[in-house]
């Protein structure tokens with residue numbers, strides 16, 4: 001296996017620097033909050049109304065609005081005398097004052113708090129005043145809506161689009177630095193005309209991909225924010241869209257919002273660098289030379305940093321940050337996401353673009369495609385190995401015992417991911433054998449062989465994108481250790 005050399009080392013250094021930054025960005029956060037105590041207790045009967053309702057959570061929580069903790073009567077009439085609040089002295093305790101002289105009846109306490117991992121924790125309990133039968137909690141009326149949950153189709157789709165956009169941008173940079181560049185060094189012996197058209201095609205395709213994925217990443221971020229707002233405020237996604245003040249509150253007042261701001265800033269830095277490089281690369285009408293195939297190693301490495309920060313900030317906001325070892329789990333999660341992005345993204349570039357190259361540049365294009373394919377195949381082995389190791393470390397950090405794998409829905413999602421990875425690996429090994437045969441022969445691969453590899457790559461891309469969808473579900477589920 002030809003080792004990917006200096007650029008690979010530089011990428012590893014960039015990844016290490018960003019992982020260290022992610023560790024700094026992710027101080028020990030509190031975990032997925034659960035109610036430890038509520039006063040009056042659920043189902044308690046009192047002779048007169050309490051002065052206030054107090055809820056103690058297992059960890060610090062945030063209340064986005066005072067009305068997110070309230071007391072209502074059995075018909076939904078307000079029974080609190082003010083808004084809910086989290087105690088300044090102890091952020092794990094929330095309380096709401098109760099109206100004086102409550103008449104006999106059943107009262108519902110309703111809450112919707114945000115835990116440190118960004119999950120919304122809604123809940124309700126009842127108490128009765130006087131000798132009356134206790135009725136079920138009243139969940140209707142304003143504030144009683146549920147909004148999309150973390151595992152709803154809306155939330156999972158939004159996270160999937162976000163991962164595809166940011167992961168795809170990262171993969172584009174990795175592809176240019178490690179794969180496309182390697183295919184041109186040393187420059188393959190092909191006619192000058194084919195060389196120029198192949199290089200120009202590679203450059204154009206890269207920038208079209210960059211523009212498209214920048215759009216996908218922005219749509220992903222906007223959708224994640226709106227869906228999170230809907231979940232936080234207990235309204236529909238369309239209701240959240242019509243509530244800019246609610247969106248601003250989620251962005252400004254939650255830990256999720258802070259990290260989304262970091263991510264958006266990183267993306268805009270990346271786009272600004274992209275515009276600069278685009279103008280530089282297209283300044284002259286001449287076709288790029290083989291030594292410019294990577295668009296400039298230093299600028300690409302610089303662009304890699306905001307892409308890694310954007311992806312790492314997703315890890316800094318999730319379950320990894322709420323484990324007992326965030327200093328280990330957050331960087332491992334970021335590494336896992338980066339390797340997933342590099343593998344799936346470069347695979348997609350191979351399937352969608354690279355293997356169409358022979359149509360543009362004939363035999364010369366086939367030779368370049370074969371060289372790039374061999375390099376991708378070598379790198380994919382490293383990426384998948386790191387993906388598996390980091391995935392196992394992440395799973396160990398979130399599961400309390402092996403039985404959690406089949407006794408919890410979180411565990412089942414991991415099992416489905418492993419099963420799909422096994423199927424994708426079988427296909428990848430088949431493609432790898434074909435690529436190894438091409439390399440051994442040392443000849444230009446023929447059209448039929450490349451078409452076969454392309455068909456297999458498409459199936460692999462589909463399976464791996466489904467794995468990413470299950471990962472988007474996994475981060476919304478409640479892990480056994482949370």
Ligand code: HEM
Nearest residue numbers: 314315318319337340388391392394395421464467471475
């Ligand atoms: C042995 C196989 C694997 C295991 C055990 C595994 C396990 C995990 C675990 C435990 C998490 C953390 C979820 C959380 O924060 O609660 C995760 C996240 C993730 N995994 Fe995997 N995974 C595996 C393979 C894969 C593969 C093959 C891909 C891609 C094709 C992938 C993509 C992702 C992504 C994108 C995330 C989300 C990272 C984030 O948002 O922070 N995983 N995985």
